[in-house]
Amino acid sequence: MTPMAEALTPSGTTGTTGHLLASLQxxxxxxxxxxxxxxxxGRPVTGFTPLAATELLPCEGRLGLYHLLLRVHQPPVLGAPPHPGDCYQLLIGVRExxxxxxxxxxxGHVTRGPLAGRTVYEALYDPRPAEVLLEALRTQARIGGLRFxxxxxxxxxxxxxxxxxTAEQSNSSIVYGDTFILKLLRRVVPGVNPDLELPLALARAGCARVPAPTAWLHAELDAQSYAxxxxxxxxxxASDGWELALRELAKGEDFVAEARALGRATAEVHSALAQALPTVTLGQAQLRLLVDGMTERLEAAVQAVPALRPYESGLRSAxxxxxxxxxxxxxxxxxxxxxxxxxxQCLRPPSGPWSLIDFEGEPARPLAERRLPQPAVRDIAGMLRSFDYAALSASPPAPQWAHGCRAAYCSGYADVTGRDPRTDPVLLRAYETDKAIYEVVYEARHRPDxxxxxxxxxxxxxxxDQEARS
Incomplete structure (x- = not known):
């Protein structure tokens, strides 16, 4: 591989990048x-501002490859403050x-500019551009502002x-043989990304529950780093936990042993993170801010989804x-x-222990918020809600299946830490309530069924009554 070490000058109107972007817009x-x-x-794209454009393969041959970081401009969300636009990472292939x-x-087919007469496409579908990325990581290439x-x-x-x-969510992934998986972040922001930061910290701590990063790509732009x-x-x-749970449900099998093992895996990761990175104590002032945020999300959710109104008072009590x-x-x-x-977010190989993956956090949340220390019970609440989702998506629904999994998961967590999350019911209920409210809003907007x-x-x-909630 001989990538061109060329970072095209970021400019929306002049220079090579300007002509390139004008033809692609x-x-x-x-x-x-x-x-x-x-x-x-749901909102039209009104324009683009290039942060960087890097030619990874020269377009003089049969195949060209561009790496683009573009800020995408759209009309603001009604009632939201002005926003400069999200930045996206694109890999654009070029062929005749x-x-x-x-x-x-x-x-599409380009009709003007430096790529006129060529066809451009999502390069990640093509093995050759994907191999270029792996080779750049292997050789620790420096190409423009890109650092492999x-x-x-x-x-x-x-x-x-x-x-x-092809089963993608908020990012894209390439598998190399059966050896590596490369996760490319699509919507990127400057700063330390927890999807790299936390697995590196866990690797240093010797935690085998999370695959240790082999390589990574970041960009250095205007004294800022983008993972x-x-x-x-x-x-x-491996099967992910959702697939495995649904298979067991379909066969009428319980999931108790797997749920307990998954509780132990979660506890091992939490324990390693607490040893590797700083912890803090949350007192009254910090808890007041946390509760205020939960209450504000409840109030907004009730306005957005009227079906929540009969339960507002009870939810607020949490x-x-x-x-x-x-x-x-x-x-x-x-x-x-x-x-x-x-x-x-959990992987179970045919023979071997559970692994946890995807430490990016909720992508819609600001990066600084995702990197804040939080009570570990927030993760636990997310998993308990996931057991409910699996059980209630089955036909017929199996709420008792979820009850057994929830209990086993908490018991497995206690096997490692000595602390059963159910012994702190007020905190657990608050976080599970906050998560369920988020889910109601999401489903009402995207999946009403x-x-x-x-x-x-x-x-x-x-x-x-706590007994009714358990």
Missing amino acids: PLLREWLPRQRWFAGK ALPPRLAPALI ERDRRQEIRDGLVARLM LAVLQPFVSG FTALAGLAAEGRTWTAQRIHGDLHLG WLPVPLSAVRRLSLP
Whole structure:
């Protein structure tokens, strides 16, 4: 591989980047909003500002490859403060014509500018550009503002065949053979990304529950660093926890042993993070801010989803109870956590222990917020809600299945830490309530057919009697 070490001058109107972007703009306006990972759906794209454009393969040959960091401009959300626009990472392939196998990757045919007469496409569908990325990581390339880094203690073999994983969420992933998986972050912000920071910290702490990063890509732009991609060992043949749980449900099998093992895995990760990174004590002032945030989210949710109104008072009591304990002088420890833990973030190989993946946190949250220490019970609440989702998505629904999994998961957590999360019911209820309220809003907006699942939890969590909630 001989990538051109050329960072095209960031300019929206002049220079090479300006001409390149002008030729791509009409196509990207149509293509971007159709992508699963594009966060600004429902609002038109009004323009782009390039942060960086880097030519990874020269376009003089049969195949060209551009790496772009583009700020995308859209009308503001009604009632929201002005926003400069989200920045997205794009890998644009260039060919004279696309072979049939790449038809799903088509972005469009360029009619003007330096790429006139060429076809541009989503390069990650194409093994050759994907191999360029792996080779750059292997050789620790420096290309323009792009910095390809690696852990030299881990070998990266060449010749690994690349394939794009099609079941994507907010990012994109490429698997190389059965050896590595490269996660490319799509919506990027400057700063330390926990999806790299936390696995590196866990690797240093010797925690084997999280695949240790092998290599990573970041960009240095205007004295700011953007995390762009992380390469980790691929857990071959693994099922994620959601798939595995649904299979067991379909067979009428319980999931208790797996749930307990998953509780132990979660506790091991939390313990390692608490040892590797600073912890803090949350007193009355910090808990007041936490409760205020939960209460504000409840109030906004009730306005957005009227089905919540009958339960508002009961749900609010979950937060006032927590505030009451804080006022009495109760404190809690906060630490770095996963931040978005659910069954789909856990991998179980055919033989071997559970692994936890995807430490990015909730992508919609500001990066600074995602990096704040938080009570570990927030992760636990997310997993408990995930058991409910699995059980209530089954046909017929199996609430007792979820009850057994929830109990086993908490018991497994206690096996490692000596602390059962159920012995702190007020904090656990507050976080599970906050999560269920978030789910109600999400489902009402995106998947109305799923709304009964979190509403079932809302009814349970709004009850004042702990036994009725368990």
